[in-house]
Amino acid sequence: MTPLPVTTGLRRDRARRPWTALVLLAVPVATALIGPWVAGDTAPREDALPSQAPGGGHALGTDVLGRDVLSLVLHGGASVLGSAFGALLIGMIAGVPLGLLAAGPRRTLDETVMRTLDLLLAFPGLLVLMTLAATGHRDWYWLLTVAGLLQVPAVARLVRGAALAPGARTVVEALRMQGRGWAYIHLRHLARELAAPLATDAAGRFSVVLYLLASANFLGLGLPASSPDWAVLIERNSDALFTQPAAVLVPAGLLTALCVGSNLLVDRTLARRRRSR
Template sequence: MSALLKTYSPRRVPFGAALRRRTPKTLSGRIGLALLVLTLTVALLGPLCTPYSPDRTVGIPFAGPTAGHPLGLDFLGRDVLSRVLSGGLSVVLYAGVATLAAYAVGLTVGLLAGYSRSWLEPLLMRLTDVLLAFPALVFLLLLATAFGRGITGVVIATALIQLPPIVRIVRSAALEQSLRGYVEAAVARGEGTLSVLRREILPNIARPVAADAGLRFSWSVLLIAGVNFLGLGLQPPAADWGLMVSENRGGIALNPSSMLVAAALLGALTLAINLLGDALAGGTE
Protein backbone atom coordinates (compact mmCIF):
# COMPACT_ATOMS: atom_id res chain seq x y z
CA MET A 1 0.00 0.00 0.00
CA SER A 2 2.79 2.43 0.88
CA ALA A 3 4.52 1.69 -2.41
CA LEU A 4 1.32 2.42 -4.27
CA LEU A 5 0.96 5.79 -2.53
CA LYS A 6 4.53 6.76 -3.33
CA THR A 7 4.16 5.97 -7.02
CA TYR A 8 0.71 7.53 -7.33
CA SER A 9 0.94 10.89 -9.09
CA PRO A 10 -1.88 13.24 -8.15
CA ARG A 11 -2.94 16.02 -10.48
CA ARG A 12 -0.91 18.81 -8.95
CA VAL A 13 -1.14 21.82 -11.19
CA PRO A 14 -0.08 25.22 -9.84
CA PHE A 15 -3.06 27.55 -9.58
CA GLY A 16 -1.47 30.16 -11.87
CA ALA A 17 -0.47 27.54 -14.43
CA ALA A 18 -4.01 26.19 -14.44
CA LEU A 19 -5.28 29.64 -15.39
CA ARG A 20 -2.59 30.23 -18.03
CA ARG A 21 -3.60 27.02 -19.78
CA ARG A 22 -7.04 28.54 -20.27
CA THR A 23 -5.79 31.41 -22.45
CA PRO A 24 -8.81 32.19 -24.63
CA LYS A 25 -8.77 30.31 -27.93
CA THR A 26 -12.32 31.01 -29.06
CA LEU A 27 -13.44 34.08 -30.96
CA SER A 28 -15.66 35.24 -28.09
CA GLY A 29 -12.74 34.82 -25.67
CA ARG A 30 -10.45 36.91 -27.86
CA ILE A 31 -13.10 39.60 -28.23
CA GLY A 32 -13.56 39.62 -24.47
CA LEU A 33 -9.81 39.91 -23.90
CA ALA A 34 -9.50 42.76 -26.42
CA LEU A 35 -12.42 44.65 -24.85
CA LEU A 36 -11.00 44.10 -21.37
CA VAL A 37 -7.58 45.41 -22.36
CA LEU A 38 -9.20 48.45 -24.00
CA THR A 39 -11.45 49.37 -21.07
CA LEU A 40 -8.76 48.72 -18.45
CA THR A 41 -6.31 50.85 -20.42
CA VAL A 42 -8.82 53.70 -20.45
CA ALA A 43 -9.61 53.23 -16.75
CA LEU A 44 -6.04 52.89 -15.47
CA LEU A 45 -4.11 55.19 -17.79
CA GLY A 46 -6.87 57.66 -18.61
CA PRO A 47 -6.29 59.92 -15.57
CA LEU A 48 -2.76 60.56 -16.87
CA CYS A 49 -4.02 61.75 -20.27
CA THR A 50 -6.79 64.21 -19.45
CA PRO A 51 -6.61 67.42 -21.54
CA TYR A 52 -8.36 69.42 -18.79
CA SER A 53 -8.99 69.07 -15.08
CA PRO A 54 -12.09 66.87 -14.77
CA ASP A 55 -13.61 69.33 -12.26
CA ARG A 56 -12.94 72.51 -14.24
CA THR A 57 -15.77 74.35 -15.98
CA VAL A 58 -14.57 75.29 -19.47
CA GLY A 59 -17.72 76.30 -21.36
CA ILE A 60 -21.48 76.26 -21.73
CA PRO A 61 -23.30 73.24 -20.20
CA PHE A 62 -24.12 70.49 -22.69
CA ALA A 63 -22.24 72.19 -25.52
CA GLY A 64 -21.69 69.81 -28.43
CA PRO A 65 -18.37 68.35 -29.61
CA THR A 66 -15.74 70.75 -30.93
CA ALA A 67 -12.09 70.46 -31.90
CA GLY A 68 -11.05 71.39 -28.36
CA HIS A 69 -13.67 69.19 -26.72
CA PRO A 70 -14.21 66.07 -28.87
CA LEU A 71 -17.00 64.72 -26.64
CA GLY A 72 -18.49 68.09 -25.78
CA LEU A 73 -19.30 69.38 -22.29
CA ASP A 74 -21.41 68.02 -19.43
CA PHE A 75 -24.20 69.57 -17.35
CA LEU A 76 -21.76 71.93 -15.58
CA GLY A 77 -19.73 72.78 -18.67
CA ARG A 78 -16.86 70.39 -17.84
CA ASP A 79 -14.95 68.54 -20.54
CA VAL A 80 -16.61 65.13 -21.05
CA LEU A 81 -13.46 63.51 -22.45
CA SER A 82 -11.48 64.46 -19.35
CA ARG A 83 -14.17 63.08 -17.07
CA VAL A 84 -14.48 59.86 -19.08
CA LEU A 85 -10.72 59.32 -18.89
CA SER A 86 -10.78 59.98 -15.14
CA GLY A 87 -14.00 58.11 -14.32
CA GLY A 88 -12.98 54.50 -14.91
CA LEU A 89 -10.39 54.15 -12.17
CA SER A 90 -12.99 54.31 -9.40
CA VAL A 91 -15.14 51.70 -11.16
CA VAL A 92 -12.28 49.19 -11.46
CA LEU A 93 -10.80 49.98 -8.05
CA TYR A 94 -13.95 49.69 -5.92
CA ALA A 95 -15.42 46.76 -7.83
CA GLY A 96 -12.05 45.00 -7.60
CA VAL A 97 -11.78 45.61 -3.84
CA ALA A 98 -15.33 44.31 -3.26
CA THR A 99 -14.71 41.20 -5.37
CA LEU A 100 -11.35 40.43 -3.76
CA ALA A 101 -12.79 40.85 -0.27
CA ALA A 102 -15.73 38.58 -1.10
CA TYR A 103 -13.46 35.94 -2.61
CA ALA A 104 -10.93 36.10 0.23
CA VAL A 105 -13.69 35.05 2.63
CA GLY A 106 -15.79 32.98 0.23
CA LEU A 107 -12.91 30.88 -1.06
CA THR A 108 -11.78 30.02 2.46
CA VAL A 109 -15.28 29.20 3.71
CA GLY A 110 -16.18 27.26 0.56
CA LEU A 111 -13.03 25.13 0.65
CA LEU A 112 -13.48 24.29 4.33
CA ALA A 113 -17.18 23.53 3.86
CA GLY A 114 -16.54 21.35 0.82
CA TYR A 115 -13.68 19.38 2.34
CA SER A 116 -14.78 19.13 5.97
CA ARG A 117 -16.78 16.13 7.14
CA SER A 118 -17.50 17.56 10.59
CA TRP A 119 -19.97 19.93 12.20
CA LEU A 120 -18.11 22.80 10.51
CA GLU A 121 -19.80 22.30 7.13
CA PRO A 122 -23.45 22.76 8.21
CA LEU A 123 -22.48 25.67 10.46
CA LEU A 124 -20.71 27.53 7.65
CA MET A 125 -23.49 26.87 5.16
CA ARG A 126 -26.25 28.00 7.56
CA LEU A 127 -24.41 31.27 8.18
CA THR A 128 -24.17 31.70 4.42
CA ASP A 129 -27.89 31.02 4.02
CA VAL A 130 -28.65 33.86 6.45
CA LEU A 131 -26.95 36.33 4.10
CA LEU A 132 -28.64 34.73 1.10
CA ALA A 133 -32.08 35.38 2.64
CA PHE A 134 -31.74 39.15 2.17
CA PRO A 135 -32.73 40.58 -1.25
CA ALA A 136 -29.47 41.79 -2.77
CA LEU A 137 -30.44 45.29 -3.86
CA VAL A 138 -32.46 46.00 -0.71
CA PHE A 139 -29.58 44.84 1.47
CA LEU A 140 -27.11 46.99 -0.48
CA LEU A 141 -29.30 50.08 -0.23
CA LEU A 142 -29.93 49.56 3.49
CA LEU A 143 -26.25 49.14 4.31
CA ALA A 144 -25.23 52.03 2.06
CA THR A 145 -27.81 54.23 3.78
CA ALA A 146 -26.67 53.09 7.24
CA PHE A 147 -23.08 54.06 6.46
CA GLY A 148 -24.21 57.39 5.03
CA ARG A 149 -23.48 58.75 1.59
CA GLY A 150 -20.10 57.49 0.49
CA ILE A 151 -18.37 54.56 -1.10
CA THR A 152 -17.29 52.61 2.02
CA GLY A 153 -20.70 51.16 2.82
CA VAL A 154 -21.33 50.40 -0.85
CA VAL A 155 -18.11 48.36 -1.15
CA ILE A 156 -18.82 46.43 2.08
CA ALA A 157 -22.41 45.71 1.05
CA THR A 158 -21.32 44.61 -2.43
CA ALA A 159 -18.79 42.18 -0.96
CA LEU A 160 -21.38 40.72 1.44
CA ILE A 161 -23.91 40.30 -1.37
CA GLN A 162 -21.38 38.38 -3.47
CA LEU A 163 -20.30 36.14 -0.59
CA PRO A 164 -23.10 33.49 -0.48
CA PRO A 165 -22.95 32.46 -4.18
CA ILE A 166 -19.14 32.34 -4.02
CA VAL A 167 -19.27 30.02 -1.00
CA ARG A 168 -21.79 27.73 -2.69
CA ILE A 169 -19.86 27.47 -5.96
CA VAL A 170 -16.50 26.88 -4.27
CA ARG A 171 -18.01 24.36 -1.85
CA SER A 172 -19.62 22.41 -4.69
CA ALA A 173 -16.38 22.30 -6.69
CA ALA A 174 -14.29 21.40 -3.63
CA LEU A 175 -16.73 18.67 -2.60
CA GLU A 176 -16.46 17.06 -6.02
CA GLN A 177 -12.66 17.17 -5.96
CA SER A 178 -12.44 15.85 -2.38
CA LEU A 179 -13.87 12.51 -3.56
CA ARG A 180 -11.17 12.01 -6.21
CA GLY A 181 -8.47 9.40 -5.84
CA TYR A 182 -5.54 11.82 -5.74
CA VAL A 183 -7.07 13.58 -2.73
CA GLU A 184 -7.62 10.28 -0.94
CA ALA A 185 -4.01 9.34 -1.71
CA ALA A 186 -2.76 12.63 -0.26
CA VAL A 187 -4.75 12.04 2.93
CA ALA A 188 -3.39 8.50 3.16
CA ARG A 189 0.14 9.88 2.84
CA GLY A 190 -0.54 11.94 5.94
CA GLU A 191 -0.86 15.42 4.39
CA GLY A 192 -2.71 17.94 6.53
CA THR A 193 -5.93 19.73 5.68
CA LEU A 194 -4.25 22.97 4.54
CA SER A 195 -1.80 21.06 2.37
CA VAL A 196 -4.58 19.06 0.71
CA LEU A 197 -6.65 22.21 0.09
CA ARG A 198 -3.72 24.21 -1.26
CA ARG A 199 -1.92 21.56 -3.29
CA GLU A 200 -4.62 19.15 -4.38
CA ILE A 201 -8.04 20.82 -4.48
CA LEU A 202 -7.45 24.52 -5.19
CA PRO A 203 -5.44 24.05 -8.43
CA ASN A 204 -8.11 21.71 -9.79
CA ILE A 205 -11.00 24.10 -9.24
CA ALA A 206 -9.22 26.98 -10.99
CA ARG A 207 -11.53 26.91 -14.01
CA PRO A 208 -14.89 27.37 -12.25
CA VAL A 209 -13.31 29.80 -9.79
CA ALA A 210 -11.87 31.94 -12.60
CA ALA A 211 -15.17 31.99 -14.49
CA ASP A 212 -17.14 32.86 -11.36
CA ALA A 213 -14.65 35.55 -10.31
CA GLY A 214 -15.22 37.30 -13.63
CA LEU A 215 -18.97 37.11 -13.14
CA ARG A 216 -18.69 38.47 -9.58
CA PHE A 217 -16.50 41.35 -10.74
CA SER A 218 -18.97 42.32 -13.46
CA TRP A 219 -21.80 42.19 -10.91
CA SER A 220 -19.75 44.37 -8.57
CA VAL A 221 -19.25 46.89 -11.37
CA LEU A 222 -22.97 47.02 -12.08
CA LEU A 223 -23.99 47.18 -8.41
CA ILE A 224 -21.55 49.96 -7.54
CA ALA A 225 -22.34 51.89 -10.72
CA GLY A 226 -26.07 51.53 -9.96
CA VAL A 227 -25.68 52.84 -6.42
CA ASN A 228 -23.53 55.71 -7.69
CA PHE A 229 -26.29 56.42 -10.21
CA LEU A 230 -28.77 56.66 -7.31
CA GLY A 231 -26.47 59.09 -5.50
CA LEU A 232 -25.65 56.88 -2.50
CA GLY A 233 -22.07 56.04 -3.45
CA LEU A 234 -19.49 58.45 -4.78
CA GLN A 235 -20.55 62.07 -4.52
CA PRO A 236 -20.04 64.99 -6.91
CA PRO A 237 -17.73 66.34 -8.15
CA ALA A 238 -16.05 62.89 -8.34
CA ALA A 239 -15.52 61.63 -11.88
CA ASP A 240 -17.13 58.20 -12.17
CA TRP A 241 -18.77 56.48 -15.14
CA GLY A 242 -21.89 55.53 -13.17
CA LEU A 243 -22.19 58.99 -11.70
CA MET A 244 -21.75 60.55 -15.15
CA VAL A 245 -24.75 58.61 -16.47
CA SER A 246 -26.87 59.90 -13.60
CA GLU A 247 -25.69 63.51 -13.81
CA ASN A 248 -26.07 63.95 -17.55
CA ARG A 249 -29.21 61.98 -18.41
CA GLY A 250 -31.24 65.19 -18.53
CA GLY A 251 -29.13 66.57 -21.39
CA ILE A 252 -29.00 63.53 -23.64
CA ALA A 253 -30.86 65.40 -26.38
CA LEU A 254 -28.34 68.28 -26.30
CA ASN A 255 -25.08 66.30 -26.01
CA PRO A 256 -25.64 62.53 -26.06
CA SER A 257 -21.95 61.76 -25.58
CA SER A 258 -22.03 63.33 -22.09
CA MET A 259 -23.90 60.21 -20.92
CA LEU A 260 -23.62 57.53 -23.60
CA VAL A 261 -19.82 57.23 -23.70
CA ALA A 262 -19.61 56.41 -19.99
CA ALA A 263 -22.54 53.98 -20.30
CA ALA A 264 -20.89 52.29 -23.28
CA LEU A 265 -17.62 51.82 -21.39
CA LEU A 266 -19.46 50.29 -18.42
CA GLY A 267 -21.24 47.92 -20.80
CA ALA A 268 -18.01 47.03 -22.60
CA LEU A 269 -16.26 46.26 -19.31
CA THR A 270 -18.99 43.91 -18.06
CA LEU A 271 -19.35 42.24 -21.49
CA ALA A 272 -15.59 41.71 -21.72
CA ILE A 273 -15.40 40.06 -18.31
CA ASN A 274 -18.33 37.76 -19.05
CA LEU A 275 -16.93 36.69 -22.43
CA LEU A 276 -13.49 36.08 -20.96
CA GLY A 277 -14.96 34.20 -18.00
CA ASP A 278 -16.89 31.90 -20.34
CA ALA A 279 -13.72 31.26 -22.33
CA LEU A 280 -11.70 30.42 -19.19
CA ALA A 281 -14.43 28.03 -18.10
CA GLY A 282 -14.21 26.22 -21.42
CA GLY A 283 -17.12 27.96 -23.12
CA THR A 284 -17.71 27.43 -26.77
CA GLU A 285 -17.47 29.92 -29.52
Protein backbone atom coordinates in the same frame (compact mmCIF):
# COMPACT_ATOMS: atom_id res chain seq x y z
CA MET B 1 -11.04 10.03 -42.44
CA THR B 2 -8.61 12.51 -44.02
CA PRO B 3 -6.83 14.66 -41.42
CA LEU B 4 -7.05 18.41 -41.74
CA PRO B 5 -3.98 20.15 -43.17
CA VAL B 6 -1.70 21.80 -40.64
CA THR B 7 -2.33 25.24 -42.16
CA THR B 8 -6.08 24.79 -41.78
CA GLY B 9 -5.68 23.89 -38.12
CA LEU B 10 -3.48 26.93 -37.53
CA ARG B 11 -5.99 29.22 -39.20
CA ARG B 12 -8.78 27.83 -37.06
CA ASP B 13 -6.66 28.19 -33.92
CA ARG B 14 -5.97 31.84 -34.76
CA ALA B 15 -9.67 32.40 -35.41
CA ARG B 16 -10.46 31.07 -31.95
CA ARG B 17 -8.07 33.40 -30.20
CA PRO B 18 -9.90 35.87 -27.96
CA TRP B 19 -9.06 39.01 -29.96
CA THR B 20 -12.55 40.42 -29.61
CA ALA B 21 -12.52 39.90 -25.85
CA LEU B 22 -9.05 41.44 -25.55
CA VAL B 23 -10.07 44.53 -27.49
CA LEU B 24 -13.31 44.96 -25.55
CA LEU B 25 -11.46 44.62 -22.27
CA ALA B 26 -8.40 46.63 -23.23
CA VAL B 27 -10.29 49.81 -24.14
CA PRO B 28 -11.94 50.46 -20.73
CA VAL B 29 -8.96 49.13 -18.77
CA ALA B 30 -6.50 51.34 -20.68
CA THR B 31 -8.85 54.28 -20.25
CA ALA B 32 -9.00 53.70 -16.50
CA LEU B 33 -5.26 53.17 -16.02
CA ILE B 34 -3.79 55.71 -18.44
CA GLY B 35 -6.65 58.22 -18.52
CA PRO B 36 -5.88 60.10 -15.28
CA TRP B 37 -2.29 60.71 -16.46
CA VAL B 38 -3.29 62.30 -19.76
CA ALA B 39 -6.62 63.90 -18.86
CA GLY B 40 -7.08 67.59 -18.36
CA ASP B 41 -8.77 69.41 -15.54
CA THR B 42 -12.35 68.35 -14.74
CA ALA B 43 -13.38 71.68 -13.23
CA PRO B 44 -16.14 73.58 -15.09
CA ARG B 45 -14.83 76.19 -17.52
CA GLU B 46 -16.18 79.71 -17.55
CA ASP B 47 -16.63 79.72 -21.32
CA ALA B 48 -18.34 76.29 -21.46
CA LEU B 49 -22.09 75.87 -21.59
CA PRO B 50 -23.88 72.99 -19.81
CA SER B 51 -24.64 69.95 -22.02
CA GLN B 52 -22.76 71.43 -24.94
CA ALA B 53 -22.46 69.25 -28.05
CA PRO B 54 -19.00 68.05 -29.17
CA GLY B 55 -16.91 70.84 -30.66
CA GLY B 56 -15.41 74.14 -29.63
CA GLY B 57 -12.46 72.59 -27.81
CA HIS B 58 -14.54 69.78 -26.26
CA ALA B 59 -14.12 66.54 -28.20
CA LEU B 60 -17.07 64.88 -26.41
CA GLY B 61 -18.88 68.06 -25.38
CA THR B 62 -19.67 69.08 -21.82
CA ASP B 63 -21.84 67.63 -19.08
CA VAL B 64 -24.72 69.26 -17.20
CA LEU B 65 -22.24 71.22 -15.06
CA GLY B 66 -20.20 72.49 -18.01
CA ARG B 67 -17.30 70.09 -17.40
CA ASP B 68 -15.38 68.51 -20.28
CA VAL B 69 -16.81 65.02 -20.84
CA LEU B 70 -13.58 63.58 -22.25
CA SER B 71 -11.65 64.60 -19.12
CA LEU B 72 -14.38 63.18 -16.91
CA VAL B 73 -14.38 59.86 -18.76
CA LEU B 74 -10.60 59.58 -18.54
CA HIS B 75 -10.70 60.26 -14.80
CA GLY B 76 -13.75 58.13 -13.99
CA GLY B 77 -12.53 54.64 -14.85
CA ALA B 78 -10.10 54.35 -11.93
CA SER B 79 -12.89 54.32 -9.35
CA VAL B 80 -14.87 51.79 -11.39
CA LEU B 81 -12.01 49.30 -11.72
CA GLY B 82 -10.69 49.85 -8.22
CA SER B 83 -14.02 49.40 -6.45
CA ALA B 84 -15.09 46.40 -8.56
CA PHE B 85 -11.79 44.54 -8.17
CA GLY B 86 -11.62 45.43 -4.48
CA ALA B 87 -15.11 44.10 -3.78
CA LEU B 88 -14.45 40.96 -5.83
CA LEU B 89 -11.21 40.37 -3.92
CA ILE B 90 -13.00 40.69 -0.57
CA GLY B 91 -15.63 38.18 -1.71
CA MET B 92 -12.99 35.69 -2.87
CA ILE B 93 -10.73 36.04 0.17
CA ALA B 94 -13.62 35.46 2.56
CA GLY B 95 -15.66 33.02 0.45
CA VAL B 96 -13.00 30.48 -0.57
CA PRO B 97 -11.86 29.55 2.98
CA LEU B 98 -15.46 29.35 4.18
CA GLY B 99 -16.34 27.04 1.28
CA LEU B 100 -13.39 24.77 2.02
CA LEU B 101 -14.32 24.79 5.71
CA ALA B 102 -17.89 23.75 4.90
CA ALA B 103 -16.63 20.95 2.64
CA GLY B 104 -14.73 19.37 5.50
CA PRO B 105 -15.67 16.09 7.15
CA ARG B 106 -17.64 17.69 10.00
CA ARG B 107 -21.33 17.82 9.13
CA THR B 108 -22.20 20.16 12.01
CA LEU B 109 -19.63 22.70 10.85
CA ASP B 110 -20.95 22.47 7.29
CA GLU B 111 -24.52 23.19 8.42
CA THR B 112 -23.45 26.06 10.66
CA VAL B 113 -21.40 27.81 7.97
CA MET B 114 -23.90 27.35 5.14
CA ARG B 115 -27.01 28.30 7.12
CA THR B 116 -25.27 31.42 8.39
CA LEU B 117 -24.33 32.38 4.84
CA ASP B 118 -27.89 31.71 3.70
CA LEU B 119 -29.06 34.53 5.97
CA LEU B 120 -26.71 36.93 4.20
CA LEU B 121 -27.77 35.58 0.81
CA ALA B 122 -31.40 36.41 1.58
CA PHE B 123 -30.76 40.18 1.69
CA PRO B 124 -31.07 42.04 -1.65
CA GLY B 125 -27.82 43.84 -2.42
CA LEU B 126 -29.31 47.22 -3.29
CA LEU B 127 -31.54 47.14 -0.20
CA VAL B 128 -28.47 46.62 1.99
CA LEU B 129 -26.66 49.51 0.29
CA MET B 130 -29.73 51.75 0.64
CA THR B 131 -29.89 50.95 4.35
CA LEU B 132 -26.20 51.67 4.65
CA ALA B 133 -26.61 55.04 2.94
CA ALA B 134 -29.63 55.89 5.09
CA THR B 135 -27.54 55.41 8.24
CA GLY B 136 -24.95 57.89 6.96
CA HIS B 137 -22.31 55.39 5.80
CA ARG B 138 -21.77 56.76 2.30
CA ASP B 139 -17.98 56.59 2.12
CA TRP B 140 -16.46 54.57 -0.72
CA TYR B 141 -14.86 52.02 1.61
CA TRP B 142 -18.23 51.15 3.14
CA LEU B 143 -19.69 50.63 -0.31
CA LEU B 144 -16.74 48.49 -1.40
CA THR B 145 -16.68 46.35 1.77
CA VAL B 146 -20.41 45.65 1.83
CA ALA B 147 -20.51 44.88 -1.91
CA GLY B 148 -17.67 42.39 -1.36
CA LEU B 149 -19.31 40.73 1.65
CA LEU B 150 -22.52 40.27 -0.32
CA GLN B 151 -20.58 38.01 -2.72
CA VAL B 152 -19.27 35.70 0.02
CA PRO B 153 -22.26 33.28 0.17
CA ALA B 154 -22.25 32.61 -3.58
CA VAL B 155 -18.46 32.12 -3.69
CA ALA B 156 -18.55 29.82 -0.66
CA ARG B 157 -21.33 27.73 -2.21
CA LEU B 158 -19.38 27.34 -5.44
CA VAL B 159 -16.21 26.26 -3.61
CA ARG B 160 -18.11 23.86 -1.37
CA GLY B 161 -19.90 22.27 -4.32
CA ALA B 162 -16.68 21.82 -6.31
CA ALA B 163 -14.84 20.42 -3.29
CA LEU B 164 -17.67 17.94 -2.59
CA ALA B 165 -17.79 16.63 -6.18
CA PRO B 166 -17.39 12.83 -6.31
CA GLY B 167 -14.09 12.96 -8.18
CA ALA B 168 -12.61 15.51 -5.81
CA ARG B 169 -13.77 13.63 -2.70
CA THR B 170 -12.26 10.34 -3.92
CA VAL B 171 -8.85 11.91 -4.37
CA VAL B 172 -9.12 13.75 -1.05
CA GLU B 173 -9.89 10.53 0.82
CA ALA B 174 -6.97 8.81 -0.90
CA LEU B 175 -4.62 11.63 0.09
CA ARG B 176 -5.85 11.46 3.69
CA MET B 177 -5.17 7.72 3.78
CA GLN B 178 -1.64 8.48 2.60
CA GLY B 179 -1.19 10.76 5.59
CA ARG B 180 -1.28 14.05 3.72
CA GLY B 181 -2.11 17.09 5.83
CA TRP B 182 -4.85 19.70 5.44
CA ALA B 183 -2.55 22.24 3.81
CA TYR B 184 -1.32 19.80 1.15
CA ILE B 185 -4.83 18.61 0.29
CA HIS B 186 -6.50 22.00 0.16
CA LEU B 187 -3.75 24.30 -0.99
CA ARG B 188 -2.20 22.01 -3.60
CA HIS B 189 -4.75 19.49 -4.84
CA LEU B 190 -8.08 21.28 -4.36
CA ALA B 191 -6.59 24.63 -5.38
CA ARG B 192 -5.82 23.19 -8.83
CA GLU B 193 -9.27 21.63 -9.08
CA LEU B 194 -11.00 24.87 -8.12
CA ALA B 195 -8.94 27.16 -10.36
CA ALA B 196 -11.10 26.78 -13.50
CA PRO B 197 -14.56 27.14 -11.85
CA LEU B 198 -13.31 30.01 -9.71
CA ALA B 199 -11.90 31.83 -12.75
CA THR B 200 -15.18 31.41 -14.62
CA ASP B 201 -17.19 32.54 -11.61
CA ALA B 202 -14.87 35.50 -11.00
CA ALA B 203 -15.52 36.86 -14.49
CA GLY B 204 -19.28 36.58 -14.08
CA ARG B 205 -19.12 37.84 -10.51
CA PHE B 206 -17.07 40.82 -11.65
CA SER B 207 -20.02 41.82 -13.81
CA VAL B 208 -22.39 41.32 -10.86
CA VAL B 209 -20.22 43.48 -8.58
CA LEU B 210 -19.82 46.09 -11.29
CA TYR B 211 -23.59 46.19 -11.82
CA LEU B 212 -24.23 46.47 -8.07
CA LEU B 213 -21.72 49.27 -7.56
CA ALA B 214 -22.83 51.10 -10.71
CA SER B 215 -26.46 50.85 -9.61
CA ALA B 216 -25.58 52.21 -6.18
CA ASN B 217 -23.68 55.13 -7.68
CA PHE B 218 -26.46 55.70 -10.23
CA LEU B 219 -29.01 55.93 -7.40
CA GLY B 220 -26.80 58.30 -5.43
CA LEU B 221 -26.01 55.77 -2.69
CA GLY B 222 -22.26 55.79 -3.12
CA LEU B 223 -19.92 58.35 -4.61
CA PRO B 224 -20.83 62.06 -4.52
CA ALA B 225 -22.61 63.66 -7.48
CA SER B 226 -19.46 65.56 -8.43
CA SER B 227 -17.46 62.34 -8.94
CA PRO B 228 -16.30 61.54 -12.50
CA ASP B 229 -17.21 57.87 -11.98
CA TRP B 230 -18.81 56.45 -15.14
CA ALA B 231 -22.02 55.40 -13.40
CA VAL B 232 -22.34 58.82 -11.76
CA LEU B 233 -21.83 60.47 -15.16
CA ILE B 234 -24.65 58.40 -16.64
CA GLU B 235 -27.00 59.36 -13.80
CA ARG B 236 -26.09 63.06 -13.86
CA ASN B 237 -26.51 63.42 -17.62
CA SER B 238 -29.44 61.07 -18.25
CA ASP B 239 -31.86 63.99 -18.66
CA ALA B 240 -29.67 65.37 -21.44
CA LEU B 241 -29.48 62.08 -23.36
CA PHE B 242 -31.03 63.49 -26.56
CA THR B 243 -29.29 66.87 -26.46
CA GLN B 244 -25.84 65.61 -25.41
CA PRO B 245 -25.79 61.80 -25.89
CA ALA B 246 -21.99 61.47 -25.65
CA ALA B 247 -22.08 62.26 -21.93
CA VAL B 248 -24.24 59.16 -21.38
CA LEU B 249 -23.37 56.75 -24.20
CA VAL B 250 -19.57 56.91 -23.84
CA PRO B 251 -19.39 55.91 -20.15
CA ALA B 252 -22.22 53.41 -20.68
CA GLY B 253 -20.32 51.85 -23.59
CA LEU B 254 -17.15 51.57 -21.51
CA LEU B 255 -19.03 49.83 -18.69
CA THR B 256 -20.62 47.42 -21.17
CA ALA B 257 -17.29 46.66 -22.85
CA LEU B 258 -15.73 45.97 -19.47
CA CYS B 259 -18.41 43.45 -18.51
CA VAL B 260 -18.64 41.69 -21.88
CA GLY B 261 -14.88 41.65 -22.44
CA SER B 262 -14.05 40.08 -19.07
CA ASN B 263 -16.63 37.31 -19.52
CA LEU B 264 -15.57 36.56 -23.09
CA LEU B 265 -11.88 36.48 -22.21
CA VAL B 266 -12.30 33.93 -19.42
CA ASP B 267 -14.66 31.76 -21.50
CA ARG B 268 -12.32 31.72 -24.51
CA THR B 269 -9.24 31.08 -22.36
CA LEU B 270 -10.84 28.11 -20.57
CA ALA B 271 -12.10 26.73 -23.90
CA ARG B 272 -8.57 26.86 -25.35
CA ARG B 273 -7.21 25.07 -22.28
CA ARG B 274 -9.79 22.29 -22.67
CA ARG B 275 -8.93 21.86 -26.34
CA SER B 276 -5.20 21.80 -25.64
CA ARG B 277 -5.70 19.05 -23.07
